[in-house]
Structure formats: structure tokens, C-alpha cells
Amino acid sequence: MTTPSLGRVELLRVAEAVAQEKGITADEVLAAMAQAIETAARRKYGMEHEIQAEVDRKSGEIRIYRQLEVVARIEDATREIELTDAQSQNPEAQIGDRILEPLPPIDLGRISAQSAKQVIVQKVREAERERQFEEYKDRVGEIIVGEVKRMEHGNALIELGRAEAIIRRDDLIQREMFQPKDRVRAYLYDVRHELRGPQIFLSRTHPQFMAKLFEQEVPEIYDGIIEIKAVARDPGSRAKIAVLSKDSSIDPVGACVGMRGSRVQAVVQELAGEKVDIIPWSSDDATFVVNALAPAEVTKVVLDPESRRIEVVVPDDQQHIAIGRRGQNVRLASQLTGWDIDIVSESQESERRNDEFRTLTAMFVDRLNVEEMIAQLLAAEGFGSIEELADTPLDDIAAIQGFDEEIAAALKERAEQVLEEEAEELRRTCEELGLSQELVDFEALELSQIIALGRQGVTNLDDLADLATDELIEMLPEAGLDEAAAGAIIMAARAHWFEGGEATETETEAAGEADVERETA
Numbered sequence: 001m002t003t004p005s006l007g008r009v010e011l012l013r014v015a016e017a018v019a020q021e022k023g024i025t026a027d028e029v030l031a032a033m034a035q036a037i038e039t040a041a042r043r044k045y046g047m048e049h050e051i052q053a054e055v056d057r058k059s060g061e062i063r064i065y066r067q068l069e070v071v072a073r074i075e076d077a078t079r080e081i082e083l084t085d086a087q088s089q090n091p092e093a094q095i096g097d098r099i100l101e102p103l104p105p106i107d108l109g110r111i112s113a114q115s116a117k118q119v120i121v122q123k124v125r126e127a128e129r130e131r132q133f134e135e136y137k138d139r140v141g142e143i144i145v146g147e148v149k150r151m152e153h154g155n156a157l158i159e160l161g162r163a164e165a166i167i168r169r170d171d172l173i174q175r176e177m178f179q180p181k182d183r184v185r186a187y188l189y190d191v192r193h194e195l196r197g198p199q200i201f202l203s204r205t206h207p208q209f210m211a212k213l214f215e216q217e218v219p220e221i222y223d224g225i226i227e228i229k230a231v232a233r234d235p236g237s238r239a240k241i242a243v244l245s246k247d248s249s250i251d252p253v254g255a256c257v258g259m260r261g262s263r264v265q266a267v268v269q270e271l272a273g274e275k276v277d278i279i280p281w282s283s284d285d286a287t288f289v290v291n292a293l294a295p296a297e298v299t300k301v302v303l304d305p306e307s308r309r310i311e312v313v314v315p316d317d318q319q320h321i322a323i324g325r326r327g328q329n330v331r332l333a334s335q336l337t338g339w340d341i342d343i344v345s346e347s348q349e350s351e352r353r354n355d356e357f358r359t360l361t362a363m364f365v366d367r368l369n370v371e372e373m374i375a376q377l378l379a380a381e382g383f384g385s386i387e388e389l390a391d392t393p394l395d396d397i398a399a400i401q402g403f404d405e406e407i408a409a410a411l412k413e414r415a416e417q418v419l420e421e422e423a424e425e426l427r428r429t430c431e432e433l434g435l436s437q438e439l440v441d442f443e444a445l446e447l448s449q450i451i452a453l454g455r456q457g458v459t460n461l462d463d464l465a466d467l468a469t470d471e472l473i474e475m476l477p478e479a480g481l482d483e484a485a486a487g488a489i490i491m492a493a494r495a496h497w498f499e500g501g502e503a504t505e506t507e508t509e510a511a512g513e514a515d516v517e518r519e520t521a
Contacts, residue, residue: 030055037062045103048078052100065100132163133198137191143212144202148182158184163200171203173236173272185270187212204271205235213270214241217263218256226252229281232335236272240292240332242281253278279336286310289341292333296322299346309340319345360384368414377402378411390415426451436460444492449476465493 037053041064045051050067068081070093081101086093093099146158146165154169156178167186178184186202187209193199203209211228220226226245233239245252256278257264264276277295282288289310290298300313314322322343323330334341344352357379364375367386381400383389389397389411397408426447430440433454438461440450456475458464467475469486481489 027057030057037064041103046078050079051103062105064103064105066103068099068101070095070097070099129198132200133191133193136163136188136198136200140188140191141208141212142188143185143209143216144188145183145185146202148178148180148184150180151178156184158186158202160200165200165202167202167204171201171205173204173274175236176204176272205233207231207233207239210239210241210267210271210274210276213267214256214263217258217266220245220250220252220255225250226255230336230338232332233274234328234332236274238275238277238328238332239271240277240279240336242279242288242292242336244281253280277332285337285339289333289337289339292336293322293329293341296329298322300349303339307340308338309342311342311344313344313346313349316345316347319343367418368411370411370414373402374407374411386415386418390419430454434459438496439464442493444489449479452476461493461496465490465497 034053034055037055038051041051041053042049045066052065052067054063054065055061056063067079068086069079070083070086071080072083072095074080074082081099083093083095086097086099089101090099144158144160144165146160149157149159149164151157154172156167156172158165158167165186165188167184171186184204186204187206188200189203189206189208190201191198192201208231210233211231214228215221218226221228221243225247226243228241229244230242231239232241241256243252243256245255255263264278268274268276279288279291279294282291285305286301286303289301289312293312293314296314296318298312298314298318302311302313304310312322321329324332330341330343357376360379360383361372361375364370364378364383364386365372368375377400378389383392392412394405394408394412397403397412398405400408403411429451430447433451435450435454436459439454439459440447442450442461442464445453453464453475458467458475464472467490469483469490472486472490473481473483
């Protein structure tokens with residue numbers, strides 16, 4: 001067994017040293033060296049050759065080959081070899097195989113050596129970044145501690161030992177200033193490949209940064225006894241956190257506050273004085289919203305589950321507290337609960353109820369031709385339309401205080417008669433406008449809306465189907481349609497254009513493109 005030469009041994013030592021310094025494997029360094037040697041060999045033997053270099057992991061010996069394809073007849077001597085010549089080197093060679101033809105060792109000149117060095121440095125840097133990516137990609141969601149390297153255009157570059165991370169300006173708490181060498185804690189929220197290589201992104205404004213800080217300060221959260229259900233932050237100013245205890249004997253709010261506020265104060269200090277409201281979470285949406293609006297008092301809530309809106313009525317002197325400075329309290333409560341919250345004072349609600357009561361009373365007097373007192377009783381009982389009155393069972397109407405069966409029957413009969421007269425009037429209007437029966441029966445629009453379109457020249461389904469979304473929205477301003485709703489109505493009108501009555505995805509896209517072309521024209 002031959003002893004490796006000094007140069008070869010030195011090569012392996014260099015590879016080991018670089019690998020240890022950069023935190024990568026020696027094989028990755030040797031692979032970079034092999035690629036550098038390939039680059040230098042191409043400069044010597046010609047760029048048209050397919051060069052392959054190997055560095056022996058044990059001996060440090062460098063071997064250089066030219067890769068050739070076995071062919072029946074040579075057309076490119078730099079990349080091909082005849083079958084007979086190939087079989088003289090390898091008897092099992094067949095046409096289409098690729099063989100490696102050894103090349104003499106090369107002596108790296110000054111220029112080639114410099115190029116090789118650049119390739120090695122680049123490849124080692126890439127391997128180092130890939131190691132960083134693999135190390136940190138599984139740590140997303142953790143709090144990372146690092147040292148500020150420098151501030152650059154408002155961003156903080158953070159030294160993490162062998163890696164470097166960035167806290168972008170938007171991820172820094174306002175008015176927070178760092179100096180080089182400062183120790184900083186931040187939330188690792190993303191690690192991704194970019195043009196410059198893998199990038200590690202940290203944040204001090206992310207809602208989960210506060211959640212993780214509480215997890216570090218409150219053992220019950222770390223142990224899973226208390227669960228953080230939601231977090232909302234206005235970084236550097238105020239935050240709300242909703243907590244739930246899985247043990248009925250443990251108060252989740254008290255545990256997070258700590259003895260004399262020690263636990264929450266530790267979090268507040270880390271967040272540059274950000275005020276934190278700790279809210280008990282509830283599975284009942286109304287209760288959760290009321291809790292989230294603390295410290296404001298709430299007298300009544302009205303939920304609309306379909307639109308996820310909730311109206312909250314508060315005493316007049318509590319309205320400014322519920323809304324908060326610049327709307328901060330209600331905005332954070334909305335983020336925390338996932339509901340759109342409307343704050344209404346008691347006086348505003350009372351005034352609105354009175355307006356609604358007067359409007360309904362006038363409507364019943366006008367349309368039913370009844371006395372004002374009867375109209376007021378109907379409005380007070382919650383009837384909001386003639387249709388509701390017509391659909392209500394006779395016994396329920398008669399049960400209203402001040403009514404009897406005779407009055408109830410007369411009111412119900414009168415409501416049904418009014419609706420029938422109005423329907424007949426709408427039918428006559430449809431005939432006068434020349435509306436097609438298909439359009440009249442179109443279920444995606446109310447008859448009153450169809451008549452409104454008819455007065456603007458839309459008399460059949462094809463007319464409706466030819467409209468662009470913005471045209472339909474403009475024609476029906478009171479309907480409050482958005483682009484999606486208007487588009488759905490128009491596509492429903494176009495259904496009869498397509499086989500089977502429904503537009504395929506391709507046909508829908510084509511129709512949409514036609515709309516764009518028509519609008520552009």
C-alpha cells in the first residue's frame with residue numbers, strides 16, 4: 001500500500017478544516033474541490049469536453065476523466081468514441097453507453113487556481129447555507145435568541161452562531177432601537193430559499209411571539225393545562241390574549257398574571273411596555289365577544305352568524321371605552337374573536353328602535369289601511385313586513401294583547417289580499433314591459449329587481465346574460481351586489497346557452513374573457 005503524497009494529505013486536511021469551520025461535511029468540501037478541478041480542466045483541454053473529476057476520500061488522489069458516448073460512427077470526436085475502441089477499454093461496452101477515459105493530471109496555473117478557488121468558495125458557501133436551511137426549517141414556531149450584527153435600512157441582521165437571520169423593519173416593534181452586540185429574542189416564523197440562498201426570518205411583532213413568551217413564563221401553559229386559544233396584537237401598544245383552563249380548579253387569567261403580576265410583567269417588559277389584556281375564552285360566541293371588549297361593560301349583543309357580525313350595545317358612558325383610542329379596543333377584540341363588531345350606545349339603539357318603530361307603523365297604516373294603534377301593536381310585536389303577518393298562524397296573531405280572533409282574522413285576510421293585489425300589479429307591470437316568462441321566473445332575482453331591469457331595457461334572459469358585472473351592479477344599486485354576486489347571477493342567466501343547462505369551467509372562463517373584451521371595447 002502506497003503512502004499518500006504530502007500534497008494529497010494536505011488536501012484532505014484542508015477539506016477537514018474547512019468542513020469543521022463551516023459546519024458542513026468533508027464530502028461536501030471535496031465535492032466542491034472536484035467541481036473546481038473540472039472547471040480548471042475544461043480551461044486546459046477545451047470547454048467542449050465533458051470533464052469529470054474525482055477526489056479520493058481516503059487517499060486524496062485526484063483523477064480526471066473525459067466522458068464519451070459509445071457510437072457506431074463518430075461525428076463529434078470530443079464527445080464520442082467508436083464501439084471497437086470502447087470495447088478495447090471495456091469488453092462489455094455497448095452503443096449508447098458512456099465511458100470514462102482517463103486524462104493526464106493538470107498543473108493549476110495562477111488563473112486556473114484562482115478560478116478553482118472561487119468555485120470552491122461558492123460551493124462551500126452554498127453547502128453552508130443549505131445546512132442552515134436544514135437546521136432551522138424544523139425550528140419554525142420557536143423563539144430564537146441571537147446577537148444584533150448590524151442595522152441595515154431599518155432591518156436588523158441577527159447573528160445566530162453559524163447562521164444569520166433578519167428581522168425586517170415591519171417585524172420590529174415601533175420605537176424599538178437595537179445596537180450591535182445587543183442580545184435579542186424573536187419568533188422564527190419562516191425559513192425559505194431565495195435568490196441569495198436560504199433566508200431565516202424572525203419577528204417581534206408576530207402574535208405567536210407573545211404566545212410563546214407566555215409559554216416560557218407560565219408553566220401551566222407549557223404543561224398543557226392552560227391553552228392559548230387566540231392572540232391579537234397592536235405591536236408596542238396593546239394586545240389581547242384568550243386563554244382556557246383544562247383544569248376547573250385553575251384560573252387561567254390568574255395563572256397568566258402571576259403573583260403580583262410577575263408573569264405578565266415579564267412579557268410586557270420583553271414587548272417594550274405593550275399592555276396585555278388576558279381574556280377568558282368561551283365557546284359561546286356572545287360571551288367571548290363580551291369578554292374580549294373588556295374593560296368595557298356590555299348590556300346587549302345581537303349576533304348575525306351568517307355574516308359573522310355582532311352588534312354590541314353598551315351604556316353611553318362606556319362607548320368610548322369599548323371602541324378604544326383610535327378604535328384599538330374594538331379592533332383587537334374583532335381580531336381575537338373572528339367577529340366583525342359594531343359598537344352601539346344605548347341612546348343610539350333607542351333612537352334607531354324608535355325610527356324603525358315609526359317606519360313600520362307608517363307602513364302598516366299605509367298598506368293595510370288600519371288604525372295607528374293596531375299598526376303600533378303589530379310593530380311592537382316584532383312584525384317587520386306584510387309577508388310575516390300573512391304567514392303567521394291565526395292563533396298567534398289573536399294571542400297578541402289587545403287583539404281577538406275577529407281582529408286577527410281580519411288582519412290576516414287583509415295582509416293576504418294586499419300581497420295578492422301587489423303581486424297582480426307586478427304581473428301587469430311585467431306584461432306592460434314585455435318581460436319574457438323565463439325572465440319573470442328567474443329565481444336568482446326578486447320580481448321587483450327584474451322589473452327594475454325591465455325598465456332599463458332588459459326584457460329576457462339573453463339580455464341579462466349579455467350584461468357585464470359592473471353593468472348589473474349599476475342597474476340594481478339597492479341590491480348591494482358585489483362583483484362575485486353579480487357574476488353568479490349573470491352566469492345563472494347564461495346557463496341555458498350551454499348543453500345540459502350548466503356552464504363548464506372552460507365555458508365560464510370563455511364567457512368571462514368575452515366580458516373583459518366587451519368592457520375594453
